[in-house]
Amino acid sequence: MATVDPSLVAHLPLFAGFSPDEIGEILREARSARFAKNSAVFEQGEEAHSFYVLLHGHVRASKTTPAGEQIVVRYIAPGETFGVAMAIGLRVYPATATAVDDSVVLAWPSLAWPRLVAKFPALATNTLQTVGSRLQETHTRVVEMSTQQVEQRIAHALLRLAKQSGRKVEHGLEIDFPISRQDIAQMTGTTLHTVSRILSGWEQRGLIEGGRQRIVLREPHKLFVLADIVPGENEPPVKP
Amino acid sequence: MATVDPSLVAHLPLFAGFSPDEIGEILREARSARFAKNSAVFEQGEEAHSFYVLLHGHVRASKTTPAGEQIVVRYIAPGETFGVAMAIGLRVYPATATAVDDSVVLAWPSLAWPRLVAKFPALATNTLQTVGSRLQETHTRVVEMSTQQVEQRIAHALLRLAKQSGRKVEHGLEIDFPISRQDIAQMTGTTLHTVSRILSGWEQRGLIEGGRQRIVLREPHKLFVLADIVPGENEPPVKP
DNA sequence: CGTCGATGTTGCGCCAGCGCAAACTTCCTG
DNA sequence: CAGGAAGTTTGCGCTGGCGCAACATCGACG
Numbered sequence: 001m002a003t004v005d006p007s008l009v010a011h012l013p014l015f016a017g018f019s020p021d022e023i024g025e026i027l028r029e030a031r032s033a034r035f036a037k038n039s040a041v042f043e044q045g046e047e048a049h050s051f052y053v054l055l056h057g058h059v060r061a062s063k064t065t066p067a068g069e070q071i072v073v074r075y076i077a078p079g080e081t082f083g084v085a086m087a088i089g090l091r092v093y094p095a096t097a098t099a100v101d102d103s104v105v106l107a108w109p110s111l112a113w114p115r116l117v118a119k120f121p122a123l124a125t126n127t128l129q130t131v132g133s134r135l136q137e138t139h140t141r142v143v144e145m146s147t148q149q150v151e152q153r154i155a156h157a158l159l160r161l162a163k164q165s166g167r168k169v170e171h172g173l174e175i176d177f178p179i180s181r182q183d184i185a186q187m188t189g190t191t192l193h194t195v196s197r198i199l200s201g202w203e204q205r206g207l208i209e210g211g212r213q214r215i216v217l218r219e220p221h222k223l224f225v226l227a228d229i230v231p232g233e234n235e236p237p238v239k240p
Numbered sequence: 241m242a243t244v245d246p247s248l249v250a251h252l253p254l255f256a257g258f259s260p261d262e263i264g265e266i267l268r269e270a271r272s273a274r275f276a277k278n279s280a281v282f283e284q285g286e287e288a289h290s291f292y293v294l295l296h297g298h299v300r301a302s303k304t305t306p307a308g309e310q311i312v313v314r315y316i317a318p319g320e321t322f323g324v325a326m327a328i329g330l331r332v333y334p335a336t337a338t339a340v341d342d343s344v345v346l347a348w349p350s351l352a353w354p355r356l357v358a359k360f361p362a363l364a365t366n367t368l369q370t371v372g373s374r375l376q377e378t379h380t381r382v383v384e385m386s387t388q389q390v391e392q393r394i395a396h397a398l399l400r401l402a403k404q405s406g407r408k409v410e411h412g413l414e415i416d417f418p419i420s421r422q423d424i425a426q427m428t429g430t431t432l433h434t435v436s437r438i439l440s441g442w443e444q445r446g447l448i449e450g451g452r453q454r455i456v457l458r459e460p461h462k463l464f465v466l467a468d469i470v471p472g473e474n475e476p477p478v479k480p
Numbered sequence: 481c482g483t484c485g486a487t488g489t490t491g492c493g494c495c496a497g498c499g500c501a502a503a504c505t506t507c508c509t510g
Numbered sequence: 511c512a513g514g515a516a517g518t519t520t521g522c523g524c525t526g527g528c529g530c531a532a533c534a535t536c537g538a539c540g
Contacts, residue, residue, distance in 0.1 A: 389526080389527095390526080390527070430527075430528085431527080431528060431529080433527085433528075433529080433530095434526090434527055434528070437527090451536095452535080452536060452537080
């Protein structure tokens with residue numbers, strides 16, 4: 001049971017407004033754990049025994065439909081809370097969480113949640129804000145899927161990933177964890193093939209640089225423009 | 241300022257776990273208001289001055305994209321909380337709320353939220369559960385939009401509306417508020433025309449009965465089957 | 481009670497993106 | 511280092527559903 005210094009997590013949204021002592025008290029109930037690349041932190045449908053904060057690495061949350069299709073709910077970056085099923089009234093996890101890189105988490109038993117919240121009500125309001133922003137993001141996704149073409153959705157998805165987990169490299173901004181075309185397809189509601197075709201197109205145009213489970217944005221600005229283009233919007237030239 | 245009896249709202253999720261006296265104290269800070277059919281309770285982008293509980297009627301939450309397209313976020317039924325922007329950390333409303341029928345709401349000033357939560361922490365946990373289920377529902381919607389055909393998505397949407405606000409009538413289950421084909425299109429990420437074609441088809445098959453801003457499900461069970469059909473799933477006959 | 485605006489229906493043609501299939505590349509494992 | 515698995519690319523043909531357009535209906539309101 002590694003002890004974590006309160007100062008290392010004090011800036012996380014979950015602990016906003018807490019004193020180091022209080023954080024220490026909360027941390028005392030947590031254990032830290034390591035998950036190897038491609039191992040599952042928890043599985044959809046499994047009893048929600050714990051909730052987590054990601055300290056290091058990256059985790060993919062995905063949902064499987066009854067028919068067996070998968071979609072990617074989101075990618076979790078270090079500092080984010082996840083697996084809060086209990087807090088939102090679920091007995092089981094609604095999605096599967098998979099480490100896409102070697103990852104380190106803090107884990108609390110779900111049973112501790114009611115007690116912690118009773119003692120530290122700000123945990124609830126902090127979590128409410130987190131879940132709220134997540135709801136906003138998901139609504140944005142619905143809006144995009146309803147109104148935009150596949151190409152624009154993929155552009156938005158890449159820009160978001162780069163913003164969340166982009167790492168500056170020589171030729172641009174690299175997404176800092178392994179991500180396949182299939183993953184992108186499952187994030188944007190399209191198919192592996194269509195993603196591949198579009199990324200190939202962009203690579204030829206020099207917008208991005210691809211590789212196996214690797215994407216570097218070379219021209220984020222051009223992607224940005226592409227993402228906002230409304231296809232049917234041919235501005236008629238202003239001629240009197 | 242109409243006074244509302246605590247017993248009338250005690251069963252609402254927002255007030256779960258509160259005593260009548262506590263509810264009374266919370267209600268004292270609210271005012272009730274009436275909104276005529278087709279009037280806006282609040283508009284997207286407007287300062288989030290209040291949060292609400294719907295007492296009577298039906299409210300549609302919708303979002304408008306920068307490009308001017310609209311999508312329907314959800315329909316709010318009596319008893320539901322809405323407009324909790326402040327609680328999830330937003331200064332402005334992320335969507336527009338429109339009364340689709342004459343409606344009555346309870347409204348609290350957003351400024352009262354922090355004080356109420358400080359005094360009654362259970363408000364935060366109750367709201368957390370509400371926002372959590374809403375997140376779940378929205379994820380379901382993303383999954384449907386990613387994996388299902390338009391016809392199935394419409395079937396699901398109608399069944400959900402009927403479950404939430406269905407009224408038993410002579411010929412089946414009627415959706416208890418005015419809803420246009422356009423609205424359904426904006427809920428399912430398709431177009432008015434496609435919705436109209438599909439509903440016409442169903443009407444001919446006797447599954448539903450349509451009218452101007454009116455839909456009656458005659459055969460909910462058949463719709464249910466239709467909604468779960470996976471088109472490409474031709475079960476190979478089990479012959480030894 | 482006639483007119484007008486909002487809502488709903490339907491035919492037609494097109495195309496973005498899917499499904500299938502095959503080949504290629506990169507990485508991992510034994 | 512060979513062999514295979516996982517990931518990626520690409521061609522081809524098809525089609526679900528969209529866009530356009532014209533028309534039909536319904537209700538509200540003067």
